[in-house]
Amino acid sequence: MTIHVFGIRHHGPGCARSLRAALLKLEPDILLIEGPPDAQDMLPFIQNPAMKPPVALLIYAPDQPAKAVYYPFTDYSPEWQALKYAHSANVPARFIDLPQAIQLAQVTHEEQDKEEPLAGSEGETESNPTNSDVLTLPQSGQSEEEQQIQLHDDPLSLLAQAAGYTDHELWWERQIEQRQDMVGFFESILEAMTELRINRPPKDEHEAQREASMRQNIRVAQREGFQRIAVVCGAWHAPVLVDPGPDKADAELLHGLKRIKVASTWIPWTNSRLAYRSGYGAGVEAPGWYAHLWSVKDRNAIRWITKAARLLRKNDLDASSASVIEAVRLSEALSAMRDLTQPGLAEHNEAIQTVLCHGDSAPMDLIRTKMEIGEKLGQVPQDVPAVPLQHDLEQLQRRLRLKPSAEHKQLELDLREKNERARSQLLHRLHLLGIPWGEIMPVRNKKGTFWEYWQLQWKVEFSLTIIEANIWGNTIETATTAYLNDAASKQPELPQLTHLLKGALLAELPVAIAQLLKEIQKRATITADVRHLMDALPPLAQIARYSDVRQTRAEDILPIIDGLFERSLIGLPGACASLDDEAAAGMLTSIDHVMESIQLLDLAEQRTHWNRTLRRIAESENIHGLVRGHCCRLLLDQQALNNDEIQNLINLALASAVPTAQAAAWIEGILHGNGVRILHQDNLWLALDRWQSELAADTFTALLPILRRAFANFQPPERRQMGEKVKRLHQPASQRITGASGQGPILHPAHADLVLPLLAQIMGVSYGN
Structure with missing residues (x-):
């Protein structure tokens, strides 16, 4: 023995x-x-x-x-x-x-x-x-x-x-x-x-x-x-x-x-x-390279460098056959100089970077990710013991033809198609269960709310998460429903409830939707925090956009939105009083949430009431300057103010009797947002210039960080245009529109008269009226 x-x-x-x-x-x-x-x-x-x-x-x-x-x-x-x-x-x-x-x-x-x-x-x-x-x-x-x-x-x-x-x-x-x-x-x-x-x-x-x-x-x-x-x-x-x-x-x-x-x-x-x-402690530095050593019996250098050249070509990088030959020769020469029996990974990397990548280290990141490590995902037999939830997921993956892969894959879904809508349901349900197999991406170059873009990547940790999620149910649908019902029963704040409802609607879980609507109605009636009411609006407004594709009962949601909106309008002026700097910044976020909801729903009556409330806040002297300035900005963006009203609000905010810090906060508030519309407000720029010119040197130095912060969020092209505008602020109006060189006006009335009739015809309007 x-x-x-x-x-x-x-x-x-x-x-x-x-x-x-x-x-x-x-x-x-x-x-x-x-x-x-x-x-x-x-x-x-x-x-x-x-x-x-x-x-x-x-x-x-x-x-x-x-x-x-x-x-x-x-x-x-x-x-x-x-x-x-x-x-x-x-x-x-x-x-x-x-x-x-x-x-x-x-x-x-x-x-x-x-x-x-x-x-x-x-x-x-x-x-x-x-x-x-x-x-x-x-x-x-x-x-x-x-x-x-x-x-x-x-x-x-x-x-x-x-x-x-x-x-x-x-x-x-x-x-x-x-x-x-x-x-x-x-x-x-x-x-x-x-x-x-x-x-x-x-x-x-x-x-x-x-x-x-x-x-x-x-x-x-x-x-x-x-x-x-x-x-x-x-x-x-x-x-x-x-x-x-x-x-x-x-x-x-x-x-x-x-x-x-x-x-x-x-x-x-x-x-x-x-x-x-x-982060795995028993790992190896280059599993893809070790797999190559295991599977390739001879000509390791030739096969590895050829594979690298193929990868570079696939990513639109030059890698000719002649370069492959030179790279192989260089790797073999390096191994001979170092007294090795054959080239190793270090020799191959040096040869690939020198010859195929022309000394550039950037493509080596691609070699490292795709070859040295690789994106191979293993497979296990279907009869391997697993929890019921795992079996249900595997059946759904086969039926919907969504094969798990460790590679990043793009998925474009048209929710009008039954199978693609079912794919969207599955991905949203998994996301609710804490399994982010897919990450939803912004939709570009597509019209309508029935498109979804996903980026998929399966991770091995999801296998354990599925086992953990099995406590909620034996199928994806029942488990997600039970999880949402449990989350709703724990009485989270109103914004969290509306986010859960949005997830339930995207995942199309009718039982959970009904339960969440009840919880939201109950919570909305007892919530006294105005910001919670305001923050709860955007998810509900977004839900309404999917009613035509996902067959959501909009009549169940719109009354809730109306109730939250009305209570927000009533409580907002009082909630804006006596705010410190931090609270004022938080209030801006909540105000933007209401504005987002209004823009999504585009209801004329709501917009009218909202603008009336914004005007009331903007004209109040007892509200933080940051909030007043931002309300003024929202009114400007909606073209709800005429020139006289704009001038009155500017004079009120930048009057000499107004504390300098509050005036600076008002400036920060009105500049919060996109910079293009602000560029056309000449009276605002002149008022800012006059107010700043009258500041004492010490006061200007103290307020400079606030002013810098106000302009920091604009994009570089916007800041450049603002700089050009300030440079010519005191020139006659006819000379403010200049070319790129700043030499003379670029607007020629005679030339414009030739273009405008054709432009009016294209736009379908009458010229000269």
Whole structure:
């Protein structure tokens, strides 16, 4: 009876290739792999042809789905190749790590004491053999304790240091992933790790429990009579698994450990989640490059650089065949200069940037994203255990032909079409459940309210969110309805309720819509905060625009809008009194919300009452200057003021008796918005010029930040036009309209008389009336 321990590193084509060759040579009669025993029932799915890596084992607590861990695999993961070998050789394979039922129970207990989130819930996994694939050297300034911790977390870094490398990923790629002769590789790893672990116990009790669990599982295989036992584990654990020894100490260490109920399943994974920059601790720097090394048996440089040239051409960048040849030659020359057997990723990148990108580093971001990392999304069989909500989503995706993809995809929907409207329903419902598969984009170059543009990208985190959302129901429709009803029952503020109603209407959930309308009516009758009433209007007004396509009952919504609008008009003047600067700025937002609602609905009676209220506020001396100025601006934009009324409001706001700070606030308020209309208000500019000229130097200096802020929101072209206007403000009116050079008028009456009749005919009006 012999035990063969293979110390590996996660996600490496060279390591995976060496492990498979070693297993073929050894022909073990059982494989023991560092991994979660809780997922043992998931292993048979590996043989299903529909299982296409990258995929991940997801283990979670059904009662608390947010507490979960992922174990990702791809084609070149050594553990994956070991499992594939076991299936092809008809050899039993078992996971032997400490069960996640125990590990999650320990974390749950710590959370109860410390109230900290679960470590690893965002993709951390204990399947990483060295606890971290990020190789870093112990620094000279570190303490002994810090160096010991770093040594433990990354023991392979010492091998890189001994070989004279400072870039440890480069050392690993050259020595392991590109190595052709792997004879004695695992024996060397075991020998090196054995030396490193002399007089170094496990890092903590948790690691001791994990290693004890692995030894206990090895003993079980020994008692069952297996003769050639192959153990695949992290390199750091290898020395303590070669000889399990007596089980008394391990049994005592594992006795009485608390467990919780867990469930497991397979989920699709992506290359981006395998990369360092995704934040996943057991990742690799370039999963796309490692996949290339795994799948391409010869001519790596030619195939990789050709692929890069094809990608550049696809994005309208020049990359000729001659340049490809030169780039391949350069990468091979660089590898020869560096005494390498073949070019690596660094050599390829240098050659591609120098030759194909002509020294420009910008296209290398494209190479990094599309090739080094890639956008591959794995697939899992349909019969993999999943919650009912997941099954319903998969059926909808197949029926609506919306295939999940890790790539960014554009989707244009015409809501008049039944199938496309159903797609919109699904995307809106998922968004309400916290699954933003699609992000809605502004509609351009299309008329009507029946168009929607979406940008789709499926993320692996959504699989866990679906499990969490299953508590609301077993179908997308029932789950979204239950979620909205629960959110409405928690009595949020009125603006939040109207946003929920807008989401329910876009998702077409009639039961939730009815419940939300009741809650909004109830809340509207008792809400005393005028700003809440005003902020609730835009979502309701936007809803009315979809009534023709989504068959919304506008008669149910318009009475609510009328009630909110009337109460807003009554309470607004009083709510604007006695405001400080911060409150005044907030009131501007609420006033704009009412203005947005009026413009959407375009009801003449509402606009008349609204303008009357704005005029009342603009003429009041007891209201903050910022609010008065903005009300004046809204009236100007609607052309609701004649020249005399505008002049009267300006004189009132900028009179010498008005405090300087309030006058400056009024200026900021009236300038808040688009700058084009303001450019044509000559009397306003003259009044501003006169008011500013009369300020004392100290007062002007104190008010300068306010004035700068007032003009800062305009676009650069608008500010340039304002500067030109101020420059010629005191010129005669006939000379203010100048050409680009500022030399003389550009308006010629004789020429205009030739153009105006034709222009009138085009516009369908009579000329000269």
